[in-house]
Amino acid sequence: ALYSNIATRKAEATQTVFKVVELTEGTINAAEWGKNFPRQYDTYKRTVDIERTRHGGSDAFQKLDDDPRWRVLFSGYAFGVDYREERGHAYMLSDQDTTERVTDFKQPAACLHCHSSIIPAYYKAGLEAGVPADEAHRQEAIMKGFEKVCAMPFAEGRKLVDHPVSCVDCHDPDTMALRVTRPGFLNGIKVLAKSSDPLPHLPSVERWRSGDRAREYDPNIDASRQEMRSMVCSQCHVEYYFKGEGKLLTYPWQYGLKVEQIEDYYNDVQWKDWTHKVSGAPVLKAQHPEFEMWSQGIHARSGVSCSDCHMPYVRDGAVKVSDHHVRSPMLNVARACQSCHRYDEEEIKSRVATIQDRTQKLMIRAEEATVALIKAIEAAKTAGASDNDLAKPRELHRKSQWRLDFVAAENSMGFHAPQEAARILGESIDYARQGEIEAIKVTPGGGARVSMVAPINPIQ
Amino acid sequence: ALYSNIATRKAEATQTVFKVVELTEGTINAAEWGKNFPRQYDTYKRTVDIERTRHGGSDAFQKLDDDPRWRVLFSGYAFGVDYREERGHAYMLSDQDTTERVTDFKQPAACLHCHSSIIPAYYKAGLEAGVPADEAHRQEAIMKGFEKVCAMPFAEGRKLVDHPVSCVDCHDPDTMALRVTRPGFLNGIKVLAKSSDPLPHLPSVERWRSGDRAREYDPNIDASRQEMRSMVCSQCHVEYYFKGEGKLLTYPWQYGLKVEQIEDYYNDVQWKDWTHKVSGAPVLKAQHPEFEMWSQGIHARSGVSCSDCHMPYVRDGAVKVSDHHVRSPMLNVARACQSCHRYDEEEIKSRVATIQDRTQKLMIRAEEATVALIKAIEAAKTAGASDNDLAKPRELHRKSQWRLDFVAAENSMGFHAPQEAARILGESIDYARQGEIEAIKVTPGGGARVSMVAPINPIQ
Amino acid sequence: MATSRRNRVVAGVVLSVMVGVLSGAAAFTFAYAEGTSYLSNDPAACMNCHVMREHHDGWSKSPHHAFATCNDCHVPHDLVGKYTAKAVHGWRHSKAFTMQDFHEPIRITPGDLKLVEQNCVRCHSSLVGDLPGHGGIGGNDVNCVHCHAGIGHGAPR
Ligand SMILES: [Ca+2]
């Protein structure tokens, strides 16, 4: 019966790839691609759905109301005004348009790199900048245009794009093969490949390193398909900063992907995101280091890609397709996890909850320690401590807040690398409390009681 | 040669156990059991082997020389004099005899519970205490004798035993079934079962809880074979203290197995292991909480038992036998890990190293924080702070050292539960630095610089 | 590298068969160790070696039990390939079983895994046929067992 069952499904199967329209590098509109690949397009459209999970999901609530400590931690910076839970890909462009970080603050068009289907715009800008229009110079034109657009004011660049991430950003229109299109990532991974940070989870990089290095590492040439299943995501789900006057979007991977390696880079180039309004410290802002955190985890180490969990195969009649409804795997445990983990859904959810709750508890501890440090510096300043006195406490504020934010801004609440997330928070706490100590020591007349401790009945 | 060789293989396949000697509850000598079970006995004898691993192994080096911070942390306590890396089961009794913690300090015979094959001695002492000698009262006699022996001085109890852990401690002599014999565990697990700490990794306890609770939880009746494969080890590889004048060996599980639950229990009963010589704090000593730490990890959650990794099956011809050479799985990766993890030996070792190195780095951070706290309290005292002033710093010393030692005394360097170990260390650091702050605040004239921070070039 | 190992073994087989015909010793070994079991399609044949028992037990509990025998997955399905592979397995396993010199736990060779996955696709092409590169074959591809680990005889755990 089953065999005949399969046979009847076979007919259905052959309908899938049917070239209705020609697709080119210029075809940004996903609906066009949808004509050739209706199943993937159907799921892609579903990224508009709104559903909450214990620690994630797609309900764009205001994180600053959810945990007001962040208003203190971000004080003096745009993130202290509007910082929301992120949601589905369908919203990426409109959410960027409407965030107060854009409406109330000056931003460069570099922002658009990860919020729109922007490659054709880069290409055009490259040609205008004088790069020859032939196929041989295509990539050069894109990279040139990238530089040009990064430097524009947001509003000006915004006119060049009109579509959130689309098929062409991850797929070659001729072969449908995965590919990396984002200049930011192409530059970043090149630099990373040259670093000495061991990357066992990216075998193609290790292979390139042990080769003659005649040319630079290029994911579109070197990476395996399984690596591509993560790299297409890592085009955007990474830590970044805008380099120099040209606001060139840059991924800080020169020394490696770990939190302290990125910090070393920022220290070298004397980078700060802003000066903290209360403490006066030159602080850093971490942004969605999913790729960096995932890289430290056991899943990456085991060759498990972003797509394995966030775009699992779904059986659609007689064919399997990758679920393009990119979302929290907790909304799709059966497909995202159970093919590899044979536990029932409730069990899997509770394992994730254990990891995430542990991370959150420690994270709140780190938030309280860092807020206590900020208050201690404020107290010292009020009591008359000099900038010179405050140099060390501020330096420690920079270190503790960078580590805290690295875990907080990462969107899996520690799941992507549970032990690493806890280690980072432990260091954050250490630096925050050390800073508090330094601040108290430079406080004329000794600091007032700034940190609270829950008492237990002392034993004698 | 070849065909006769194959003939042997086929013979082995059908080989069964020959009962050469009668085994009874009184048969302590492993050699006797070895006559019936030569394969297991051969491997059991190998626990005399000495081999070091990156973070473990069986070379009994002096831990206090390896990391002198522990002399400060343990100051005023026996562990500050002699504390070694543990080794194979064969040494358990002789190592106890020769440790300076026994030769230079007064210890109770309660110590012998986990270092010798002691059940017959307990039984005998129970009879002498008047419990009837019939089979029905056997367990009662053992429990009674356990109380009696715990109360004896070490030297007196030592005369009653002469063999390290033996077959009879884990096996029923008639059926060879696994069983738990240790009174300390039988009492402890009963109390744990009554607690509200969720124990998804011990299904038989959850089953008992949801039942009528007509009788108390009894592992020898309720536990599954797979649970037994961990419980036989958890007879000894657990945190403990000696309760009251009778020095009754007790496992502190009334509120659960987590570090803070055990702490709550010790606070309730106002327990301290000693008064720290430098800080004057009423501190706790953690001891090999392998069972407690394993319980928080993903392996326990997945039903992976101690024996799966420390006594893996080895194929001896056609029959599979449990490797009774209990040791570090890093010395036996193929059998201990590869049956479940399809990676080559080098890869598996480097995954373990990543987890353990991370733990160790954070642990040293916690050691430094706790030592800094001890110094800060000392400074405050010297400057004239009163016991009343020092109450809070000392309370925080108790909390930070308990957490630090819980990870340090656990013997897997974090492997049994990587994220939990890091979380515990993060809390230890927080309490230590908070204590330092409290100490400085009560230091007349403000504390001297007691904590050091590596400087980075400050950014303006 | 896996294939070169295979070639060497093939050569070994051919040679040994010739030698076997002459001396009979190798042939006897091969036969006595049920190397010939490989010529059968009956899973029980694999059971002639205790070291295959667990895989058989796992298989008999797996969903595939109803649809696929050992050989459906573990040997190619063109006639020549089938018997070459069986000879290769038969010889390698018999030798290993006799010498007891193989790595445990037993692991599939890269070459044989490739072969197995060709069989996955042979049966499931209707379902996976459209997946890019889903020959599921090594190298730049995503292997079936990356996600369907233990599909044949239950997950290792
Ligand atoms: Ca979200």
Ligand SMILES: [Ca+2]
């Ligand atoms: Ca040891």
